[in-house]
Amino acid sequence: MTHETVIVEPAPAKLNLALHVRRRRADGYHDIETLFAFCRDGDVITLAPSRKDEFRIIGPFAAALTASAANEGPSSAPADNLVIRALEAFRQRFAVDARCEITLEKNLPVASGIGGGSADAAATLRALARAHGIALDDPGLIEIAAGLGADVPACLAGRTAFGTGKGDALVPVAQWQGTPVLLVNPRVGVSTAAVFGGWDGVDRGALDPADPRGGRNDLEHPARLVAPVIADVVALLQAQPGVTLARMSGSGATCFALFERVDDRDRASAAVSAAAPEWWQLATALA
Numbered sequence: 271m272t273h274e275t276v277i278v279e280p281a282p283a284k285l286n287l288a289l290h291v292r293r294r295r296a297d298g299y300h301d302i303e304t305l306f307a308f309c310r311d312g313d314v315i316t317l318a319p320s321r322k323d324e325f326r327i328i329g330p331f332a333a334a335l336t337a338s339a340a341n342e343g344p345s346s347a348p349a350d351n352l353v354i355r356a357l358e359a360f361r362q363r364f365a366v367d368a369r370c371e372i373t374l375e376k377n378l379p380v381a382s383g384i385g386g387g388s389a390d391a392a393a394t395l396r397a398l399a400r401a402h403g404i405a406l407d408d409p410g411l412i413e414i415a416a417g418l419g420a421d422v423p424a425c426l427a428g429r430t431a432f433g434t435g436k437g438d439a440l441v442p443v444a445q446w447q448g449t450p451v452l453l454v455n456p457r458v459g460v461s462t463a464a465v466f467g468g469w470d471g472v473d474r475g476a477l478d479p480a481d482p483r484g485g486r487n488d489l490e491h492p493a494r495l496v497a498p499v500i501a502d503v504v505a506l507l508q509a510q511p512g513v514t515l516a517r518m519s520g521s522g523a524t525c526f527a528l529f530e531r532v533d534d535r536d537r538a539s540a541a542v543s544a545a546a547p548e549w550w551q552l553a554t555a556l557a
């Protein structure tokens with residue numbers, strides 16, 4: 271590392287306030303239109319100079335990424351972690367070979383539609399860019415992000431944005447900052463590829479970026495086929511007093527509810543705890 275100090279970089283949870291699937295492409299990906307928003311909370315990446323490379327995962331969902339190696343295959347190996355893939359791509363692109371120690375505090379459930387891995391990769395790239403004096407809008411950095419996953423460019427920018435193409439063509443949108451939000455995950459992991467694979471191929475029309483409430487999440491139906499409990503999560507959130515919008519995020523299974531008032535969000539959180547104490551929750555606000 272050229273830097274002397276420890277860099278702490280937040281990897282906030284990503285939400286898709288609406289997500290319209292328009293078309294399956296020849297490369298297997300789908301053209302989507304989505305409104306990305308980011309929460310004030312999420313995972314945390316810490317980057318420190320070190321004599322040798324080290325990677326640690328701590329936090330409530332650390333075990334989901336490490337201990338599951340046996341039943342989830344190679345994607346759970348540390349070398350396949352998006353943090354390490356981001357580090358390697360950065361080193362190659364910017365010809366950096368200084369050793370470092372990276373700690374991932376895994377607070378977000380894995381494979382849950384809130385971009386955990388994408389957010390971690392993006393935060394790693396931001397931390398490395400800061401350490402090596404590279405601008406966050408450097409085209410090389412954005413190119414690395416796009417190569418790591420469709421959601422990574424949005425997570426790199428970390429700002430409310432309208433996304434088209436694979437979700438990687440971004441136009442910033444200045445809205446909804448500070449909106450109280452409750453995230454709820456029924457602790458069922460959902461594969462993004464499987465959910466896109468279950469889309470019925472029907473184009474239900476464009477998304478108006480000014481009107482997420484008038485939009486949809488076209489992945490909710492195929493995600494419910496994989497994890498039927500998602501319908502219960504959305505129904506419970508929609509029934510809470512003061513909710514302005516409740517919907518599934520990304521490819522699921524995490525669902526979110528937006529509120530005008532913090533006390534309504536907190537009352538909803540208590541109601542969800544009472545109804546389903548085993549479900550994961552995060553009471554936060556849009557950044």
Ligand SMILES: C[C@](O)(CO)[C@H](O)COP(=O)(O)OP(=O)(O)OC[C@H]1O[C@@H](n2ccc(N)nc2=O)[C@H](O)[C@@H]1O
Pocket residue numbers: 286289298299300301302304383385388418419420421422435436437462463466520521
């Ligand atoms: C569902 C969203 O989270 C919404 O923001 C994203 O579209 C998914 O982003 P991501 O997890 O970064 O996705 P990637 O890791 O690039 O892709 C995982 C798999 O999802 C499918 N995929 C993803 C994005 C997209 N626009 N079309 C797709 O069909 C592809 O099968 C791909 O192999």
Ligand SMILES: Nc1ncnc2c1ncn2[C@@H]1O[C@H](COP(=O)(O)OP(=O)(O)OP(=O)(O)O)[C@@H](O)[C@H]1O
Pocket residue numbers: 335342345346350351352353374379380381382383384385386387388390391421460462520521522
């Ligand atoms: N740092 C990481 N955090 C979470 N998952 C990771 C990470 N690195 C690699 N992965 C792998 O990526 C897969 C998808 O995880 P992730 O949490 O990013 O999905 P997601 O929340 O559905 O993302 P998205 O909303 O972008 O579709 C997991 O099954 C996991 O094996």
